[in-house]
Amino acid sequence: MKIRSFGDRLFDAFIYTVITLFALACLFPFFYVASFSVTPYAEYLQNPLKLIPSRLEFGAYKQIAEMSQMWTGYRNTVIITVTGVAINIFLMLITAYPLSKKDLKGRNAILFLITFTMFFNGGLIPNFYLVKSLHLYNTLWALILPGALGAYNLLLMKNFIGAIPKDLEESAFIDGANEFKVLFRIIVPLSKPAIATFVIFHAVTQWNTFFSAIIYTSKRTLWPLMLILRDLVVDDGGLAASDLNGGQEGVTVFTLKMAIIIFSTLPILLVYPFMQKYFMKGLLVGSIKG
């Protein structure tokens, strides 16, 4: 075992201190929001930096639970996330696999067309027309289909699949497998880290969707959670404007805002740690060309 000098240990201590401080700096805003969502407002007024409340006040969460639109928002967000991710991964696999074949006819033309969409698109109004003409307006499909397959992620996936040794496929073909069997029995299992990464990428994107909902829906029952969150929190949008439930002591616009932020980010925060190992691996997806 290598003997570590005092200098090495000192350097390690320094690195750990910096990393710990950085981690705390990242954690602090979330902790701040979580703390003040359960702090009586009077305590916040006395000391806006007091992070540990003397007692916990859950009135704001009770009030949020009674807002019916929060639950429809949750439903919509879960639908567009689950469906969006499933469609995204399916489309990405069946597109990336053939494109990874160098002998595919017209491959370069197709890749050019795909890459072209990374830099140019129709713009807001043409997209609005398109969605209306396809009768997607005022449906949840309008929040799923337009962004179902992103060019950048597709190219990364193509590179990842292209890096899988050809010999594996060839041996499967010799054993009598067809292209679909090779894709779903050889390529998909070997691409798990990449798939997991894109699941996270797309799930987070779909979870945070709000702008397409503004443009492509006019019904509040179709609003995803993030749109509701944004509209309630930004500039006191929906909260200060209307009477709050004055009977619930300690609940103010401020505590309600804090609680709504926690309420809507908690699910994705709970899922993230379980996906993190794939996320770390997947960051290098497509970066090494075989």
Add this chain to the structure above:
Amino acid sequence: MKKAGKKAFGLLICAMLLGSVLAACSSESDAESGGSASAPAPASDSSAPASASASEKPVTIRIFNRVNAQVVIDDNPVIKEAEKLAGVKLEVEAPPINNYQDKLQVMMASGDLPDLIYNWAAADSNMETWAANGLLAPLDDKIGNYPNLMKNITKEMWDSVKSVNDGHIYLIPRPNIVNHWGYMINQTWLDKLGLKAPTTLDEMLDVCRAFVKNDPDGNGKPDTYCLSFSNPTLGNNTIWNASNFLASAFALPTAYGVKDTDGQYKLREKMTGYLPYLTYLKQLNDEKLIDPEFLINKIYVDQDKLNQNRVGIIYSHQYGVMGNLSKNPDSDKLFTYHAPLKDKDGAAHSWVGPAIWGGWMISKDSKNVDAVLKFLDWGNTPEATQLFQLGLKGMTYDSYDPATRAVSRTPDQAARLAQTTSTYMTVANAIDGNASIIEGADTPERMQKFNDQLNAAMQQIKVVNVPGVRSPKILNLNNSIPDLVKKKDDEEMKYVLGKITLEQYRSFLEKEWFPATADAEKEYVDYMNQVAP
């Protein structure tokens, strides 16, 4: 591996199917309701009489409105009651309040317009563009047939929304509460220090010095400031609004449309009180009586600082103290509202412009222009305003007295109110300048406090009615000479902050600002001499 691959593929397909079914369910239900939305409207062309018989199928009106997020639009009992009372079928589209303008622009560009469209900024440049592009119905010839519109919307309000391009009316103003801007002060600080709310500039200086130096919050630390302002976006001159209660003492109005003390209309920077007002602000700043962060405070931050006992005075109208109850449950016990400061002649000015909160535009393609106008006419009655502001008896309140505007409701009813209606839902937010309720004043004690403070302020206030200024050049300086406007605001603040002298600032005004704005000033002065000589 074979088994695992199959399993993963199966799971993927299951998830897709499940998601598709769920999404399709939503689409179907939307398609159903969307179907009724796109169904041909019942026979009611623009030549139909305004009073349709009860047996006829009600006209469907598609409304595009700006409503806060808490209100649930679908199956809304208040909307249903409005349909019953007005004899129409309403289909309300309410995009997110913070992106209302984005969605409105996209919708107008797409050309697929609802019957009735709310425009927050009233007769702004967008309205002018849409009118010029033929998207909006001109309403001049029709509005005279609707008595409630003519009664509740004053001549000044109509004048303030006439198109500057062709003089037609394309927008029905949404009448709003008449606000009397003054200030809100921490009454407990005043009481502790044995002071009275200031009414003059000298008294304001005394109170401010005491608020900063005499530890009004009793924590033993010199951590309080007297005044704060919010959102002084220099390009928008918001500092003017936020310090209106001080500017009043210099007879210096926050908006155009008011004569100077010599009886002449002129550019604000040429008015008699302008430089003395800036000099007074400078003195407050030099003595460190103003919150030093006032230049970077965003909207409502001044209110937060008042609630946090960091400052003692912010600007406010008569509803500010009770409205602040949603942020500070002790607002009515801690703070009081007062009139703006008196000028040297003893007048506390309240300049009241046309009190409108945006307005309603009717699509030129609408087949129901008369039915829409009839609905707006109903919307300008006390019945409609009370419905949209109070909700439904039994559901959102127990009792209501129109004479005193006292309303009683349980906590459950208050929670239901927030989900069923808000002031954003109103067609007219005020009848004769008054709302149906006083926000927050939900007990007799609070109502009494509100009335006492308002009455005391009104005894001091001199109300000055200001006509709507439709002189485009003076209103568009931010667009026509943006860099110079910014420079002027910067120089103004530099003088207040002591970075340049009065002579330097005066020199800038004379050499750069006055020549660049001479044309706009002339147009403004000519316009005002014509409409209010």
